[in-house]
Amino acid sequence: xxxxxxxxxxxxxxxxxxxxxxxxxxxxxxxxxxxxxxxxxxxxxxxxxxxxxxxxxxxxxxxxxxxxxxxxxxxxxxxxxxxxxxxxxxxxxxxxxxxxxxxxxxxxxxxxxxxxxxxxxxxxxxxxxxxxxxxxxxxxxxxxxxxxxxxxxxxxxxxxxxxxxxxxxxxxxxxxxxxxxxxxxxxxxxxxxxxxxxxxxxxxxxxxxxxxxxx
Numbered sequence: 033x034x035x036x037x038x039x040x041x042x043x044x045x046x047x048x049x050x051x052x053x054x055x056x057x058x059x060x061x062x063x064x065x066x067x068x069x070x071x072x073x074x075x076x077x078x079x080x081x082x083x084x085x086x087x088x089x090x091x092x093x094x095x096x097x098x099x100x101x102x103x104x105x106x107x108x109x110x111x112x113x114x115x116x117x118x119x120x121x122x123x124x125x126x127x128x129x130x131x132x133x134x135x136x137x138x139x140x141x142x143x144x145x146x147x148x149x150x151x152x153x154x155x156x157x158x159x160x161x162x163x164x165x166x167x168x169x170x171x172x173x174x175x176x177x178x179x180x181x182x183x184x185x186x187x188x189x190x191x192x193x194x195x196x197x198x199x200x201x202x203x204x205x206x207x208x209x210x211x212x213x214x215x216x217x218x219x220x221x222x223x224x225x226x227x228x229x230x231x232x233x234x235x236x237x238x239x240x241x242x243x244x245x246x247x
Contacts, residue, residue: 033083034137035095035097035116035117035137036137036206038070038095038130039070039095039117039186039207040206040207042068042069042095042207043200043207043208043238043239044068044070044196044207044208044209044210044213044235044238045067045070045071045072045097045119045186045188045207045208045209045210046063046070046071046072046209046211046213046214046231047072047074047098047099047188047209047210048071048072048073048074048099048211048219049074049077049111049211049216049219050073050077050079050080050083050216050219051077051078051079051147051189051216051219051220052079052083052220053079053083053085053086054072054206055083055085055219055220055222056082056083056086056090057086057087057090057091058222058224059071059087059214059219059224059227060087060091060094060096061091061216061224062091062214062224062225062227062228062231063087063094063213063227063228063231064091064093064094064098064232065183065228065231066213066227066228066230066231066232066235067231067232067235068213068231068234068235069091069093069094069095070094070095070096070097070121071087071094071095071096071097071233072097072098072099072117072209073087073096073097073098073099073115074098075098075099075100075101075102075106075109075110076100080098081098081110081112082113084096084110084113084114084115084133085113085114087114088113088114088115088116089114095116095117096115096116097110097115097116097117097118097119098110098113098115098117098118098119099118099119099120099209100119100120100121101118101119101120102120102121102124102127103124103126103127104126104127104129104130106127107127107130107131107134107136107138107171108130110136111134111136115136115240116136116137117137117138117139118131118137118138118139118212118241119138119139119140119141119160119186119209120137120139120140120141120160121137121141121146121160121162122140122141122200123140123141123142123147123150123151123159124140125150125154127140127143128140128151128154128156129154131211132154132155137234138156139158139159139160139186140156140159140160141159141160141162141188142159142160142161142162143161143162143163143167144176145176145179145180148151148176148180148183151183152180152183157182157183157184158166158183158184158185158186158206159183159184159185159186160185160186160187160188160209161173161185161186161188162188162189163188163189163190164187164188164189164190164191164199165189165190165191165195166189166190167189169190169195170187170195170198170199170202173185173187173199173202173204174204177204179213181213181237183204184204184205184206185204185205185206186205186206186207186208186209187199187202187205187208187209188208188209188210189209190202191208191209191210191212192210192212193212193233193237195233196208196238197237197238197240200228200238202236212230212234213227213230213231213233213234214227214230214231
């Protein structure tokens with residue numbers, strides 16, 4: 033199964049900020065136990081690459097990716113650490129070209145029709161929509177998606193248990209990125225059971241088995 037097919041099946045991409053690589057494997061196991069074997073480890077912290085490396089090596093069931101990738105050098109570090117996919121906040125041609133040349137699925141961020149057209153020229157067919165809620169949410173996404181049939185999106189930014197189902201109901205959405213099931217402060221406190229439980233609830237919401245907004 034391709035990375036994109038796995039993301040399409042999972043429907044949610046946990047966006048992870050992690051400071052201490054020692055927390056990486058317990059966190060990854062909590063996500064897997066909650067029914068969501070996926071993590072986008074953001075390159076916002078000094079030791080993110082090491083955390084990603086540990087997740088990829090020690091929890092092989094996890095689909096491990098890198099987020100907040102801003103340069104080709106970071107993309108290379110992510111690939112070396114075992115990232116199966118790369119996500120960027122904006123449309124960096126250099127990052128996209130590096131990933132495509134190394135067969136790494138890449139999902140750069142777009143916010144406007146101009147950026148969408150740039151992504152299409154690079155041969156991309158799935159992009160990140162970021163920051164989703166700040167831009168106008170689902171209504172804005174539907175408006176900018178309309179002229180570009182065949183392009184799919186991974187909305188991220190402000191996605192939570194309350195609005196998740198609405199985004200997933202849009203047939204142009206592959207999966208939603210979000211940090212609410214494993215926020216950085218829970219990770220720092222090593223509250224992995226809470227992360228497992230919230231991940232399980234997120235999966236239930238995505239699959240229509242639990243009401244949104246109810247813990």
